[in-house]
Amino acid sequence: MLNIVVLVKQVPNTTQVKIDPVTNNLVREGVPSIVNPYDMYAIEEALLLKEKFGGKVSILSMGPAQAKEVIKYAMAMGADDGILLSDRAFAGSDTLATSYTLSAALSKMGKADLVLCGKQAADGDTAQVPAELAEYLGMGCITYVSKICDIADGKITVERTLDFAEAKAEVSMPAVLTLNKGINEPRLPRLKDMVKAMYMSIQVLKSNDLTLDEKRISLSGSPTQVMKVFSPERKKSGYVLNGSSDEQVSALVGELIKREII
Ligand SMILES: Cc1cc2nc3c(=O)[nH]c(=O)nc-3n(C[C@H](O)[C@H](O)[C@H](O)COP(=O)(O)OP(=O)(O)OC[C@H]3O[C@@H](n4cnc5c(N)ncnc54)[C@H](O)[C@@H]3O)c2cc1C
Numbered sequence: 459m460l461n462i463v464v465l466v467k468q469v470p471n472t473t474q475v476k477i478d479p480v481t482n483n484l485v486r487e488g489v490p491s492i493v494n495p496y497d498m499y500a501i502e503e504a505l506l507l508k509e510k511f512g513g514k515v516s517i518l519s520m521g522p523a524q525a526k527e528v529i530k531y532a533m534a535m536g537a538d539d540g541i542l543l544s545d546r547a548f549a550g551s552d553t554l555a556t557s558y559t560l561s562a563a564l565s566k567m568g569k570a571d572l573v574l575c576g577k578q579a580a581d582g583d584t585a586q587v588p589a590e591l592a593e594y595l596g597m598g599c600i601t602y603v604s605k606i607c608d609i610a611d612g613k614i615t616v617e618r619t620l621d622f623a624e625a626k627a628e629v630s631m632p633a634v635l636t637l638n639k640g641i642n643e644p645r646l647p648r649l650k651d652m653v654k655a656m657y658m659s660i661q662v663l664k665s666n667d668l669t670l671d672e673k674r675i676s677l678s679g680s681p682t683q684v685m686k687v688f689s690p691e692r693k694k695s696g697y698v699l700n701g702s703s704d705e706q707v708s709a710l711v712g713e714l715i716k717r718e719i720i
Pocket residue numbers: 465466467468483484494496497500518519520521548549550551552553554556557574575576577578579580581582583584585586587588680682683684
């Protein structure tokens with residue numbers, strides 16, 4: 459029997475992310491949102507482990523009230539229950555404050571054997587939260603997991619795929635794992651399960667429900683300060699050389715001479 463908690467983040471479903479010019483915070487209200495794509499693999503892996511070893515799959519998400527949608531989607535896939543961490547008091551949290559707040563909720567939820575996360579979030583993109591969380595919880599952490607090989611005698615053995623290497627690793631449970639894209643094929647929830655999930659209740663935790671050091675949450679708990687937010691300068695488009703390769707080479711040499719590069 460395994461008690462698994464999956465960390466699921468709601469992310470904007472658009473590349474046109476807007477930043478509030480006054481607060482430098484992401485504008486989330488009214489922006490179409492989805493389950494962070496990498497977290498879909500974490501939900502699916504948790505369900506596969508539950509089918510193999512038995513146990514329970516819980517979803518934990520921190521975000522605005524609308525983040526309930528991603529928890530409901532995970533429950534439609536088959537998760538047993540879900541908790542939303544949502545409070546204005548958490549606004550402005552960088553990754554350290556986010557990990558601290560999530561760790562307080564996990565401590566309140568009771569003993570988890572495994573905490574599964576996506577490799578990274580599609581919006582913040584730092585991949586920092588899982589390792590920071592593991593540190594707060596005093597758990598081992600393995601990142602970039604591409605296969606869970608075995609769970610036995612309180613240990614979990616995995617394969618990791620990094621940019622230029624593959625590796626095997628083992629950690630004692632409880633542990634935090636971050637999962638790579640492609641580790642499995644996330645199932646599509648059936649319509650009747652989507653409808654059922656719409657009526658399932660989700661526990662919402664606020665700052666008063668947790669044992670927190672106020673100085674470690676929100677902006678005051680965020681060592682990262684956004685100094686400036688700006689859209690990167692659009693690269694001036696180059697031009698394409700046409701004609702035969704000889705014609706292209708002489709055109710290129712001509713351009714390089716004109717620009718006094720050669
Ligand atoms: C100064 C500052 C202010 C910010 N203010 C805000 C703000 O007001 N509101 C806001 O939403 N963001 C805010 N952000 C962004 C926010 O800090 C990050 O998005 C958040 O800490 C997660 O980091 P990440 O997106 O890089 O996730 P990663 O570390 O890349 O995520 C890796 C994995 O961790 C888990 N995870 C990450 N975040 C969550 C979550 N929230 N819930 C559940 N699981 C999660 C998921 O499994 C995910 O796949 C702010 C950032 C900074 C620097």
